Amino acid sequence: MNAISARGLRKSYGDKVVLGGIDFDVEEGSVFALLGPNGAGKTTIVNILCTLITPDAGSATVAGADLAQNPDGIRRAIGVTGQFSAVDDLLNGEENLMLMADLHRLPRRKSRAKVAGLLERFELTEAAKAVPSTYSGGMRRKLDLAMTLVGDPRVIFLDEPTTGLDPRSRQAMWDIVRDLVARGVTIFLTTQYLDEADHLADRIAVLDHGRIIAEGTPEQLKRRVPGGHVELSFTDTDALRRAATDLGVSPVGEAGLTLQLPTDGSVASLRALLDRLEGVAVEAIAVHTPDLEDVFLVLTGHQPETEAVK
Amino acid sequence: MTTAEDFPMRDSLIMLRRNLRHMQRYPTLTLMLLGQPILFLLLFVYVFGGTLGNGLGDAASPGATGRAAYIGFVAPTILIITITGAILGTAISVAMDMTRGIMARFRTMSISKASVLTGHVIGTLMQTAMGLAVVLGVALAVGFRPSAGPLDWLAVIGLLLLVTVALTWMAVALGLKAKSVETASNTPLIFTLLPFLGSGFVPNGSLPAGLRWFAEYQPFTPVIETVRGLLLGTPIGDKWLLAVGWCALFTLLGYVWSRSLFREERVR
Numbered sequence: 001m002n003a004i005s006a007r008g009l010r011k012s013y014g015d016k017v018v019l020g021g022i023d024f025d026v027e028e029g030s031v032f033a034l035l036g037p038n039g040a041g042k043t044t045i046v047n048i049l050c051t052l053i054t055p056d057a058g059s060a061t062v063a064g065a066d067l068a069q070n071p072d073g074i075r076r077a078i079g080v081t082g083q084f085s086a087v088d089d090l091l092n093g094e095e096n097l098m099l100m101a102d103l104h105r106l107p108r109r110k111s112r113a114k115v116a117g118l119l120e121r122f123e124l125t126e127a128a129k130a131v132p133s134t135y136s137g138g139m140r141r142k143l144d145l146a147m148t149l150v151g152d153p154r155v156i157f158l159d160e161p162t163t164g165l166d167p168r169s170r171q172a173m174w175d176i177v178r179d180l181v182a183r184g185v186t187i188f189l190t191t192q193y194l195d196e197a198d199h200l201a202d203r204i205a206v207l208d209h210g211r212i213i214a215e216g217t218p219e220q221l222k223r224r225v226p227g228g229h230v231e232l233s234f235t236d237t238d239a240l241r242r243a244a245t246d247l248g249v250s251p252v253g254e255a256g257l258t259l260q261l262p263t264d265g266s267v268a269s270l271r272a273l274l275d276r277l278e279g280v281a282v283e284a285i286a287v288h289t290p291d292l293e294d295v296f297l298v299l300t301g302h303q304p305e306t307e308a309v310k
Numbered sequence: 311m312t313t314a315e316d317f318p319m320r321d322s323l324i325m326l327r328r329n330l331r332h333m334q335r336y337p338t339l340t341l342m343l344l345g346q347p348i349l350f351l352l353l354f355v356y357v358f359g360g361t362l363g364n365g366l367g368d369a370a371s372p373g374a375t376g377r378a379a380y381i382g383f384v385a386p387t388i389l390i391i392t393i394t395g396a397i398l399g400t401a402i403s404v405a406m407d408m409t410r411g412i413m414a415r416f417r418t419m420s421i422s423k424a425s426v427l428t429g430h431v432i433g434t435l436m437q438t439a440m441g442l443a444v445v446l447g448v449a450l451a452v453g454f455r456p457s458a459g460p461l462d463w464l465a466v467i468g469l470l471l472l473v474t475v476a477l478t479w480m481a482v483a484l485g486l487k488a489k490s491v492e493t494a495s496n497t498p499l500i501f502t503l504l505p506f507l508g509s510g511f512v513p514n515g516s517l518p519a520g521l522r523w524f525a526e527y528q529p530f531t532p533v534i535e536t537v538r539g540l541l542l543g544t545p546i547g548d549k550w551l552l553a554v555g556w557c558a559l560f561t562l563l564g565y566v567w568s569r570s571l572f573r574e575e576r577v578r
């Protein structure tokens with residue numbers, strides 16, 4: 001059973017095509033990651049699926065409700081946490097959660113229990129009476145997500161949930177996502193962090209310029225890249241130069257003391273490589289298995305433009 | 311099966327509670343908006359009042375001269391300025407909602423969307439009513455002596471309510487239209503300025519020809535003169551009809567404009 005399915009979603013703003021026909025299915029209880037650089041159209045897809053904007057063409061169902069026929073059915077089933085904070089800055093943490101409980105029409109006593117439980121679960125109990133402007137980025141994001149969870153959504157959209165967070169908060173967010181999945185929730189995640197998709201998702205769709213250019217499990221995607229590379233480090237430029245001559249490659253970087261060579265990852269090829277370097281002092285050797293950055297390079301011919309202007 | 315639109319009242323009440331809590335938590339804005347008309351009142355009565363009051367001529371309430379006459383003349387204007395000041399807060403808080411992520415959250419929830427605006431409108435009405443009571447109290451304390459009977463008072467309250475509703479919807483629209491909170495805190499100032507370009511502070515007759523023409527026809531003139539007439543017992547004629555008409559027009563305009571702006575697609 002699919003929690004989300006999209007067919008032929010298109011959206012343009014004037015001449016600019018943001019989405020050029022998007023199709024995908026997300027199985028119930030799984031994590032689906034939409035991976036792509038800024039400006040690829042990730043947020044537009046989220047905004048369409050959570051009923052904020054209407055597509056120019058195409059159809060979609062979310063949690064069994066049709067986007068065009070029954071948007072309110074979708075709203076009843078989903079929760080959204082975007083990359084922009086959606087908390088009320090003039091209410092404290094607890095009041096923000098109570099506001100959500102009221103809007104979800106929970107009975108008073110149930111609201112209180114629910115809010116206390118969420119504050120506890122997200123380690124916000126101490127900050128409950130403080131306004132979000134005093135929170136750290138990680139706490140803010142947690143409050144944001146806690147507000148999303150008040151209504152017990154079956155499908156959760158997380159639009160770049162860890163963008164701008166420090167590594168520790170990021171790890172905490174990942175743990176929360178895993179916990180949600182364990183409770184049977186379907187997660188639709190967008191990210192520009194390749195390792196994030198790799199760690200969390202059951203399936204990944206790679207989005208580039210409004211089109212899905214690849215889709216599959218993280219393993220399937222990685223298999224599409226022929227191999228990784230070996231990185232050799234040397235103690236001095238002399239050793240580097242000798243190795244470079246022996247192997248017939250040029251050093252990477254100006255001041256770097258490393259060489260990069262393609263490899264199929266097998267032990268035999270690695271041994272053959274080291275044999276050719278007889279007599280040269282190699283300080284360290286690192287084997288890089290292909291990661292999603294390599295995938296992106298192979299699929300699009302360009303690096304993900306993560307530095308693009310926001 | 312229940313849908314979002316089954317609970318517009320309930321959602322509006324929740325949003326009203328949210329707005330009242332905002333006002334309660336951050337009283338600075340409320341106090342500032344309330345302080346302005348009081349400052350104007352004191353300034354006009356004590357600094358300009360002595361001189362202006364002697365120049366009122368026919369516009370003065372019977373038998374009064376100088377400062378005492380001017381209090382009677384200017385107090386109704388100050389009540390209107392209290393409203394134009396209060397709606398500044400409405401435009402600001404609407405713009406704050408629209409430029410922050412919280413609005414996107416509301417839009418993805420199964421709730422009555424209009425309740426966000428209704429909450430602002432009812433919140434402003436309550437805030438303005440309190441403001442008007444306080445400003446009237448100050449006016450009475452500094453010597454305002456209205457001659458209105460109970461029915462006149464009822465009519466004054468009714469008209470002030472109409473003006474508040476009309477200007478609040480205009481402020482909601484301006485708040486929705488504004489791209490930033492800063493813009494929203496400027497555009498509604500036009501409503502505070504208008505009473506100056508009319509019979510708000512000096513009689514129309516004392517204005518130069520071009521300005522007098524504008525003053526005759528601008529919406530605040532019949533509104534202020536009706537309130538003044540009801541409170542002081544000076545003749546109103548059919549100005550009250552014009553006043554009510556202007557209120558109805560602004561309410562309709564503000565409401566329709568707000569609704570269309572609110573329905574525009576926004577992602578934030």
